[in-house]
Amino acid sequence: MMKVIVVGCGKIGYTIAKVLSEKKGIHVTVVDNDPNVFDHVVEEIDVIFLTGNGASEKTLIEAGAKEADLIVSTTDADELNVLCCIMAERLGTKHSVARVRNPEYMLEFNRLWKDLGIDMIINPERQTAREISRILRYPTAGDVDTFIGGRVELVSVKVSETPEFFVDKSVSQIFDRNSGVLLAVVERENEALIPNGDFVFQASDMIRILGRPSQIMRFLSHIRKRSKTAQEVMVIGGGKITHYLAELLSRHASKTKLKIIEKDRGKCEALSEALASASLERNCLFIHGDGTNEELLIAEEIDQMDAFVCLTDRDEENVFISLYALRRGVRKVVTKVNHIHQNMAKNLGLGLGSIITPQNITANIVIRYVDGLTGAIGSNIKTMHKIFSGDNGNVEAVEFQVNRKSKCIDIPISKLQLKRGILIGCISRDSEIIIPSGDTQIHVGDSVIIITKNHDIRDLDDILTSRIDLLADMVKHDQEG
Amino acid sequence: MNHKLICKLIGNVLRIEAVFMFFPLIVSLIYGEGDHPAFLWSMIISLVAGTALAGFNPTDKNFRARDAFVVAGLSWILLSLFGALPFCFSGYFDSFIDCVFESVSGFTTTGSSILTDVEALPKGILFWRSFSHWIGGMGVLTFMMAVMPSVNASSVNLLRAESTGPSPDKIVPKIRETARIMYLIYFVMTVLLLMLLRATGLPWYDAFMNAFSTAGTGGFSHLNTSIGGYDNMAAEVIITVFMFLFGINFSLFFILIGRKFVRFAKNSELKVYFGIVIVSTLLIALNISGLYGGFFAALRHSSFQVSSIISTTGFATTDFNLWPTLSQSILVILMLTGCCAGSTGGGIKLVRVIILCKAAKVELDKIFHPGSVKAVSLNGKKVNQEIVLKTALFFFLYFAAFFVSLSLLSIEGTDLVSSATAVIASLSNIGPGLGMVGPTGNYAAFSSFSKVILSFCMIAGRLEFFPLIVLFTPSVWKKGRVK
Numbered sequence: 033m034m035k036v037i038v039v040g041c042g043k044i045g046y047t048i049a050k051v052l053s054e055k056k057g058i059h060v061t062v063v064d065n066d067p068n069v070f071d072h073v074v075e076e077i078d079v080i081f082l083t084g085n086g087a088s089e090k091t092l093i094e095a096g097a098k099e100a101d102l103i104v105s106t107t108d109a110d111e112l113n114v115l116c117c118i119m120a121e122r123l124g125t126k127h128s129v130a131r132v133r134n135p136e137y138m139l140e141f142n143r144l145w146k147d148l149g150i151d152m153i154i155n156p157e158r159q160t161a162r163e164i165s166r167i168l169r170y171p172t173a174g175d176v177d178t179f180i181g182g183r184v185e186l187v188s189v190k191v192s193e194t195p196e197f198f199v200d201k202s203v204s205q206i207f208d209r210n211s212g213v214l215l216a217v218v219e220r221e222n223e224a225l226i227p228n229g230d231f232v233f234q235a236s237d238m239i240r241i242l243g244r245p246s247q248i249m250r251f252l253s254h255i256r257k258r259s260k261t262a263q264e265v266m267v268i269g270g271g272k273i274t275h276y277l278a279e280l281l282s283r284h285a286s287k288t289k290l291k292i293i294e295k296d297r298g299k300c301e302a303l304s305e306a307l308a309s310a311s312l313e314r315n316c317l318f319i320h321g322d323g324t325n326e327e328l329l330i331a332e333e334i335d336q337m338d339a340f341v342c343l344t345d346r347d348e349e350n351v352f353i354s355l356y357a358l359r360r361g362v363r364k365v366v367t368k369v370n371h372i373h374q375n376m377a378k379n380l381g382l383g384l385g386s387i388i389t390p391q392n393i394t395a396n397i398v399i400r401y402v403d404g405l406t407g408a409i410g411s412n413i414k415t416m417h418k419i420f421s422g423d424n425g426n427v428e429a430v431e432f433q434v435n436r437k438s439k440c441i442d443i444p445i446s447k448l449q450l451k452r453g454i455l456i457g458c459i460s461r462d463s464e465i466i467i468p469s470g471d472t473q474i475h476v477g478d479s480v481i482i483i484t485k486n487h488d489i490r491d492l493d494d495i496l497t498s499r500i501d502l503l504a505d506m507v508k509h510d511q512e513g
Numbered sequence: 514m515n516h517k518l519i520c521k522l523i524g525n526v527l528r529i530e531a532v533f534m535f536f537p538l539i540v541s542l543i544y545g546e547g548d549h550p551a552f553l554w555s556m557i558i559s560l561v562a563g564t565a566l567a568g569f570n571p572t573d574k575n576f577r578a579r580d581a582f583v584v585a586g587l588s589w590i591l592l593s594l595f596g597a598l599p600f601c602f603s604g605y606f607d608s609f610i611d612c613v614f615e616s617v618s619g620f621t622t623t624g625s626s627i628l629t630d631v632e633a634l635p636k637g638i639l640f641w642r643s644f645s646h647w648i649g650g651m652g653v654l655t656f657m658m659a660v661m662p663s664v665n666a667s668s669v670n671l672l673r674a675e676s677t678g679p680s681p682d683k684i685v686p687k688i689r690e691t692a693r694i695m696y697l698i699y700f701v702m703t704v705l706l707l708m709l710l711r712a713t714g715l716p717w718y719d720a721f722m723n724a725f726s727t728a729g730t731g732g733f734s735h736l737n738t739s740i741g742g743y744d745n746m747a748a749e750v751i752i753t754v755f756m757f758l759f760g761i762n763f764s765l766f767f768i769l770i771g772r773k774f775v776r777f778a779k780n781s782e783l784k785v786y787f788g789i790v791i792v793s794t795l796l797i798a799l800n801i802s803g804l805y806g807g808f809f810a811a812l813r814h815s816s817f818q819v820s821s822i823i824s825t826t827g828f829a830t831t832d833f834n835l836w837p838t839l840s841q842s843i844l845v846i847l848m849l850t851g852c853c854a855g856s857t858g859g860g861i862k863l864v865r866v867i868i869l870c871k872a873a874k875v876e877l878d879k880i881f882h883p884g885s886v887k888a889v890s891l892n893g894k895k896v897n898q899e900i901v902l903k904t905a906l907f908f909f910l911y912f913a914a915f916f917v918s919l920s921l922l923s924i925e926g927t928d929l930v931s932s933a934t935a936v937i938a939s940l941s942n943i944g945p946g947l948g949m950v951g952p953t954g955n956y957a958a959f960s961s962f963s964k965v966i967l968s969f970c971m972i973a974g975r976l977e978f979f980p981l982i983v984l985f986t987p988s989v990w991k992k993g994r995v996k
Contacts, residue, residue: 053666053686059685059687060686061686074669075577075666075667075669076666076667078686078688079666079686080682083894
């Protein structure tokens with residue numbers, strides 16, 4: 033059993049506590065100095081709540097810091113988070129994760145944090161910026177889910193953007209061995225399908241492909257001859273995410289130019305100065321103005337933009353401006369949503385391109401870290417992404433670490449009796465990423481990505497048909513025959 | 514309202530009850546007194562009804578506080594109704610109302626009986642009576658959470674609806690493990706008590722019966738003369754101690770297991786509980802020493818009786834109807850306060866009394882120093898204003914229920930002392946009161962109407978009012994629920 037203390041029950045603390053508490057064998061204690069925040073969430077997350085200052089010895093001891101395995105400090109104050117972690121580690125907590133957001137602290141080397149006893153720094157703004165930069169770098173992609181520490185990505189592509197390449201062709205014609213990517217899911221008319229080789233594409237489809245980032249890039253540039261990384265990007269809101277985004281893009285996509293619109297003059301100037309002092313301002317244009325002002329957006333040539341990123345503090349503003357940008361024909365629109373539940377925004381059916389929620393991104397990182405702590409070998413889920421949820425069921429992509437006990441090992445995949453609606457996506461072995469074919473085998477220690485529709489897969493062996501299922505299938509077969 | 518989920522949960526409660534009926538079935542088969550068909554039929558009926566209800570497949574697995582209250586209220590009512598079936602089929606009871614009264618009294622751990630000659634009943638039926646105390650003590654919903662797989666965070670509402678006290682909460686982060694640990698502590702303590710009773714020379718059957726009744730702080734006895742019938746000093750002392758123990762908040766035992774002795778010893782409710790028991794025992798012993806010819810003989814009876822009443826068990830070694838008024842009034846006060854929150858006992862709960870006393874002091878301070886700011890605190894922690902308010906509301910509800918039930922009961926003209934203590938004994942889940950319903954008396958003489966009223970009092974007291982109030986609020990059942 034693993035004991036985790038989460039300090040701060042804000043958006044990020046809440047999300048981390050929720051996801052961790054839903055895992056088996058993890059006991060979570062949430063500490064916050066405001067007892068009122070607990071009233072709303074007590075029915076939603078299965079944890080113990082404790083009122084108090086997470087950096088005080090008394091509260092930490094009460095929360096069980098002496099025998100805890102991990103403390104995650106996520107309050108608004110960087111310094112408090114660091115103090116919490118140091119205190120808890122001194123009391124006996126084995127690992128610590130602190131949320132540190134101030135860009136000035138991020139310049140320090142990792143070693144310094146280690147010296148303080150902090151194992152990992154999470155920076156939601158920076159992680160979000162990284163996610164956005166990833167979306168921007170892919171030419172047509174909408175959502176991007178990452179697996180195996182970012183070495184495998186699941187990217188959505190709209191068929192309608194390059195119909196000539198897909199429509200009326202079958203899967204086996206397009207996705208052969210040389211493509212290097214795997215077609216995982218097709219979304220058609222509010223239903224998600226796991227296609228087989230004979231599946232034929234339609235113009236309204238949205239597909240998701242799985243593979244190494246470089247292979248996906250190659251595939252995408254292959255289907256869209258003129259495709260390229262977004263070069264002109266308009267960003268609404270000049271907060272910390274924007275800062276990190278400018279920093280990341282100047283490093284990874286040096287041709288990309290940012291047009292940053294910020295309502296607050298002071299913030300606008302501060303961002304400009306901060307980026308200038310890091311000599312990153314060359315590709316940025318800072319405009320003091322209101323992102324909801326249509327005149328301003330037109331004057332700044334919104335129509336000419338390759339991409340549009342909405343990062344203001346207000347969700348509804350982000351959603352509105354994004355919808356406007358889509359209407360103006362911007363191909364790629366990224367919308368940040370903080371308060372509105374991500375699923376709600378997705379299920380609205382507004383056709384928003386990429387919706388990102390910083391707390392989910394951050395929680396995923398912490399969860400991956402916890403998974404690492406719970407022991408690498410052990411057939412537990414490493415990451416899980418809900419890809420699609422609609423009236424006709426859910427599609428999930430789940431990453432497993434294969435252990436010795438699994439029944440799937442050392443058998444050619446074509447010989448495995450898989451349930452219907454299960455697809456073995458990618459296998460990661462040592463430094464290799466394998467797109468499996470019929471004679472590929474799963475080995476102990478591999479990471480396997482499973483795409484599943486309407487199954488509750490919690491263990492790798494769950495993908496196999498049990499005897500009861502087999503029997504049912506046989507009966508069905510008999511009846512049909 | 515999540516109807517499907519409510520049906521499913523109640524169905525599971527009934528199925529669990531059917532499984533529990535298996536134990537008295539075995540007992541009745543062992544003793545062969547012909548009462549086993551009663552259990553077989555009851556099991557089948559509960560199982561069929563339960564399975565039918567459990568067949569609902571809710572799409573939404575979350576439920577809100579109001580759903581939990583409805584589940585708690587309904588499942589306790591149905592639990593009692595189905596639990597009355599074995600009594601009904603056995604043919605030893607005069608009417609169905611009597612069976613229901615006995616069953617409610619069992620599950621709510623009250624222990625008041627309408628039977629005039631308990632010893633005439635077959636052993637299987639008597640076993641079920643006492644066993645229902647054990648089931649009801651920790652609660653059937655808590656049991657369900659410990660064994661059912663589909664438990665999520667929103668189940669905390671169920672735990673809150675069934676456990677006692679102003680702010681029942683989890684002792685470990687996972688709700689399911691909390692339920693398991695509670696039941697484990699309960700189980701281990703019951704087994705310990707069973708072994709000790711056996712060691713004092715009680716036959717196995719008697720040891721089981723008394724262990725169940727004591728653990729659930731119920732008070733059903735299979736002897737007409739209750740524990741007094743044994744005249745076994747060792748057994749009396751053991752039961753006295755265990756009645757006291759089962760009146761302690763179970764989360765404190767968990768703290769004790771975690772070796773946090775200081776936190777255990779510093780718990781204000783425990784200290785008050787201990788203090789009240791000592792003071793009341795000594796006062797009563799002094800008061801009644803004349804009756805029993807000496808202080809120590811009196812101490813034996815007073816300690817047993819104080820422990821029995823404050824833990825809301827209701828066992829008797831002597832007839833306290835014959836005691837002087839001072840002793841009787843002390844017992845009535847103990848009936849009202851009851852023991853600690855989070856125990857298997859009933860009553861108002863000492864922690865509520867403590868909170869309100871402290872709140873009263875804070876308010877009084879404001880009269881002397883109008884600007885004074887002071888929060889009510891308990892065990893070194895601030896008590897939320899909302900909890901203080903809820904505690905006061907609980908007091909009001911308790912006494913409102915008391916007065917309403919008393920007026921309804923007085924229609925048939927029983928004397929005031931008997932009626933009043935019958936209502937208190939039902940609300941606080943004790944069992945015996947004074948006068949007609951004293952330790953040697955019983956509830957047989959009440960009319961069916963009064964028995965129904967008292968049955969409601971028992972369930973209301975066990976669930977601490979709110980679930981029943983929610984259940985009988987019409988707007989809960991309407992769609993939309995603007996009001």
